[in-house]
Amino acid sequence: GNSVTQMEGPVTLSEEAFLTINCTYTATGYPSLFWYVQYPGEGLQLLLKATKADDKGSNKGFEATYRKETTSFHLEKGSVQVSDSAVYFCALNLPLQGAQKLVFGQGTRLTINP
Amino acid sequence: EPEVTQTPSHQVTQMGQEVILRCVPISNHLYFYWYRQILGQKVEFLVSFYNNEISEKSEIFDDQFSVERPDGSNFTLKIRSTKLEDSAMYFCASTSGSEETQYFGPGTRLLVL
Numbered sequence: 001g002n003s004v005t006q007m008e009g010p011v012t013l014s015e016e017a018f019l020t021i022n023c024t025y026t027a028t029g030y031p032s033l034f035w036y037v038q039y040p041g042e043g044l045q046l047l048l049k050a051t052k053a054d055d056k057g058s059n060k061g062f063e064a065t066y067r068k069e070t071t072s073f074h075l076e077k078g079s080v081q082v083s084d085s086a087v088y089f090c091a092l093n094l095p096l097q098g099a100q101k102l103v104f105g106q107g108t109r110l111t112i113n114p
Numbered sequence: 115e116p117e118v119t120q121t122p123s124h125q126v127t128q129m130g131q132e133v134i135l136r137c138v139p140i141s142n143h144l145y146f147y148w149y150r151q152i153l154g155q156k157v158e159f160l161v162s163f164y165n166n167e168i169s170e171k172s173e174i175f176d177d178q179f180s181v182e183r184p185d186g187s188n189f190t191l192k193i194r195s196t197k198l199e200d201s202a203m204y205f206c207a208s209t210s211g212s213e214e215t216q217y218f219g220p221g222t223r224l225l226v227l
Contacts, residue, residue, distance in 0.1 A: 032214060041222055043118070045218070104149075104156050104157040
């Protein structure tokens with residue numbers, strides 16, 4: 001079946017530290033991969049995505065590269081800020097005609113201390 | 115910027131009661147979804163809806179659950195007889211159909227006592 005595994009949280013870092021949140025997936029077919037972020041009290045927001053192997057998604061200083069050979073989509077940021085504190089979800093979607101179905105990882109809570 | 119909205123933000127109900135969770139998807143979107151997240155667990159797909167019918171549903175979405183688009187703007191999830199294990203955050207999402215990105219609402223936190 002299709003599944004996503006994320007690194008266990010919570011993760012606590014100091015401001016300006018380097019961030020990596022690991023994500024690996026299992027899928028039949030060729031999924032699209034996503035990172036969603038949930039800030040306190042808010043819904044899930046798309047952070048970035050990649051739709052095929054070797055694509056790099058990027059947004060707000062975050063990056064993730066679709067690695068088919070390692071079935072991974074690790075999230076990185078070179079210098080985190082306090083405002084990056086949130087829960088991060090890795091997800092996959094098998095692109096089909098019509099309705100989609102996201103499969104999520106368990107989420108990683110990130111706290112950035114000043 | 116258009117967004118998905120959900121009401122209520124929180125709901126507390128007694129076991130066995132019916133609840134209706136409401137969502138207003140983005141106005142030109144065609145596909146609608148419900149997901150749930152039990153505290154500390156993964157976000158799980160419940161159901162997708164297109165053209166006034168269910169496209170796909172998960173094994174969680176049993177006979178106690180139903181969805182409806184009663185008018186041109188609302189999309190609802192009804193739980194007929196709530197159980198303790200229905201306590202979760204419920205997220206609504208929508209897509210346009212021309213792109214695969216799903217846009218999520220802020221969620222409704224349901225607590226069944």
